[in-house]
Amino acid sequence: MSVEVGSKVIGKVTGIKNFGAFVELPGGKTGLVHISEVADQYVEDINEHLSVGQEIEVKVLSVGDDGKISLSIKKAKEQKPKPRPRRESSPEDFEKKLSSFLKDSEDRLSTIKRQTESRRGGRGKR
Incomplete structure (x- = not known):
C-alpha cells in the first residue's frame, strides 16, 4: 500500500x-x-x-x-467546522436592531457628557 x-x-x-x-x-x-x-x-x-x-x-x-x-x-x-445555518432577517428586524443601537448609543453619550461636565464644575464658562 x-x-x-x-x-x-x-x-x-x-x-x-x-x-x-x-x-x-x-x-x-x-x-x-x-x-x-x-x-x-x-x-x-x-x-x-x-x-x-x-x-x-x-x-x-x-x-x-x-x-x-x-x-x-x-x-x-481535526474535523471540519459545521457551517451554521443562515437565518434570514427581514428589513424590519434590521431597523429594530439599528434603532435600539442608536438609542443605547445616545444614552451612553449623554451619561458621559453629564459626568464630564460635573467634573469640570458645571456648565458655566470661566
Whole structure:
C-alpha cells in the first residue's frame, strides 16, 4: 500500500524518543509523529500520551524525497467546522436592531457628557 499525503491511516507505535514517536504504517513503512503533532496542547513528556504497541490513527503530512514520512495525530482528529445555518432577517428586524443601537448609543453619550461636565464644575464658562 502506498502512503498518500493527506490520507488517514491506522498505525502502530514502534518506538518513542523525546522528540516524537515512530509509527509503523500499513505496508511496512515507518513514519514519525513529531512531539508537536501529538496533541493540541503542549506535550512535555510524550510517554504520557503514547506507548509502544499502541494503535493510533494518523494523518500523513508529507513524504520526503528521501522516503521520510511525516505524520500527525492531532490533525487526524481535526474535523471540519459545521457551517451554521443562515437565518434570514427581514428589513424590519434590521431597523429594530439599528434603532435600539442608536438609542443605547445616545444614552451612553449623554451619561458621559453629564459626568464630564460635573467634573469640570458645571456648565458655566470661566
